[in-house]
Amino acid sequence: MTRLAFISIIILSLCSCAHKPVLDDLKKQITEELGKTKGEFAVAFNDLSTGEVLLMNEHQLFHAASTMKAPVMAEVYKQAAEGKLSLNDSILIKNEFKSIADSSTFILTAKEDSDTLIYSHIGEKRTLSSLVYDMIIWSSNLATNMVIEKVGAKNVTQTMRSIGAKDMQVLRGVEDGKAFKAGMNNQVTAYDLMLLFEKIGKEEMINAEASKAMISILLDQKFNDIIPAQLPADVKVAHKTGWITGLHHDAAIVFLPDGRKYVLVLLSAKLEDETAGVKSMATVSKMIYEYVKSLKTV
Helix, strand or coil: CCHHHHHHHHHHHHHHHHHHHHHHHHHHHHHHHHCCCCCEEEEEEEECCCCCEEEECCCCCEECHHHHHHHHHHHHHHHHHCCCCCCCCEEECCCCEECCCCCCEECCCHHHCCCCHHHHHCCCEEEHHHHHHHHHHCCCHHHHHHHHHHHCHHHHHHHHHHCCCCCCECCCCCCCHHHHHCCCCCEECHHHHHHHHHHHHCCCCCCHHHHHHHHHHHCCCCCCCCCCCCCCCCCEEEEEEEEECCEEEEEEEEECCCCCEEEEEEEEECCCCHHHHHHHHHHHHHHHHHHHHHCCCC
């Protein structure tokens, strides 16, 4: 080993050690911020430029809400790459689905969906790619159920297992009331969502082309009240949200103007004050952004 190489290793080691106390301080500040609101929280941060990770309750299981639509999207691109389907496949828009609890049929209502426009197109045909797009950016429940019927919920879970997401579980589509009452729900952890978004962010989910396509969709997200809420306009956020009563999630790849990027997952449940909880998570996002921005690249 040359003397220059040895010195470089020492410098890198010192930088790494110097960062840890700062990261510990950040974790303490995040804990204090989230402690202002009654509820349960999980945080997973992974700096894709430095490899630094900050984790809090990362393996705690949460109801997935609409964050499960991100792994469903990944499964679509996986099957497309394998030639099992095409993103240009034409799908008939319908509103009748089978419960996984007892195979009885159920329908969705526009008033319970964040995408109401699609209901005026029932009986028409749309491409799979357009349904995936609406599933992510508008969090369309109707589109989601049709996409899951196409790719299979079990396949989604299996693909997540293949990337190391051991606890994420996709059992069904959305608004399956009987399954919900029976406790048959989609589940996620902050850690597993971090793994998925890390793969996408590194352009390693399926392949570079598929990852870039998924990032492009995620960048068009229309619900921006958590991770992007307090960030500067020149910071780009490719993310997927999810919410039901008392629960708000957001999982993202955050792109800084200088080319650096990081993954951030914020999960919450049992929120007594949802507005306050969302605001605290947005503040945590800003804290992490400020931390990353303050780091000097070696």
